[in-house]
Amino acid sequence: MATTSMEETVPESPYCRDLEPVSRIRYKQLVSKYVGRDPYLMKMSEFSGEHTDLPTIEAVDITNYLVLQTSYYTKQQMKAYKSMEAYNFFVSGWVHNLGTKRLHDGYRLVFARVNHSQRANETPLKTWIIAKEDGEVIAAHCNCMAGLSESCSHVGAVLFSVEAGVKMRDIASCTTEQCKWLMPSHVKKVG
Numbered sequence: 029m030a031t032t033s034m035e036e037t038v039p040e041s042p043y044c045r046d047l048e049p050v051s052r053i054r055y056k057q058l059v060s061k062y063v064g065r066d067p068y069l070m071k072m073s074e075f076s077g078e079h080t081d082l083p084t085i086e087a088v089d090i091t092n093y094l095v096l097q098t099s100y101y102t103k104q105q106m107k108a109y110k111s112m113e114a115y116n117f118f119v120s121g122w123v124h125n126l127g128t129k130r131l132h133d134g135y136r137l138v139f140a141r142v143n144h145s146q147r148a149n150e151t152p153l154k155t156w157i158i159a160k161e162d163g164e165v166i167a168a169h170c171n172c173m174a175g176l177s178e179s180c181s182h183v184g185a186v187l188f189s190v191e192a193g194v195k196m197r198d199i200a201s202c203t204t205e206q207c208k209w210l211m212p213s214h215v216k217k218v219g
């Protein structure tokens with residue numbers, strides 16, 4: 029498939045440049061269609077930490093993406109989600125600096141850092157997700173991978189984090205204390 033001139037004008041992140049050719053074309057198509065700029069070239073300050081900006085990702089959207097769209101997990105694994113690596117990364121608080129950017133036509137870009145492992149000195153991974161406002165997940169990338177799969181445990185962990193944020197947003201009596209844990213370090217890192 030030939031690249032269009034529009035895609036050529038989108039500056040590439042090192043992550044994009046290192047993808048193998050088919051994945052690289054797909055990546056650039058995604059970026060130019062939904063975002064306009066490579067998310068790996070954005071600053072954290074471009075993202076909002078407000079719950080109100082989150083796409084309404086629910087359990088069904090997570091299953092659709094991880095099972096049906098990317099075949100990363102099987103239905104059986106998804107039923108036992110509490111034993112999944114992705115869910116445990118989320119529960120362990122490995123997802124942080126989660127922020128949302130509003131895109132055109134109601135799309136949302138969610139960006140987060142996810143710890144690589146328990147070793148504190150390792151640079152966290154950078155994971156992003158494109159979703160519709162209503163929660164349908166379009167695509168995702170993580171710099172732990174280089175390929176077409178568009179899914180990994182870190183993407184799963186971010187999806188669970190967004191789902192949790194949406195649930196909290198929907199609790200009318202949500203106190204500041206309850207809401208704070210989702211993005212514990214976001215505020216500090218902005219700027």
Ligand SMILES: [Zn+2]
Pocket residue numbers: 153155170171172173180181182183
């Ligand atoms: Zn990953």
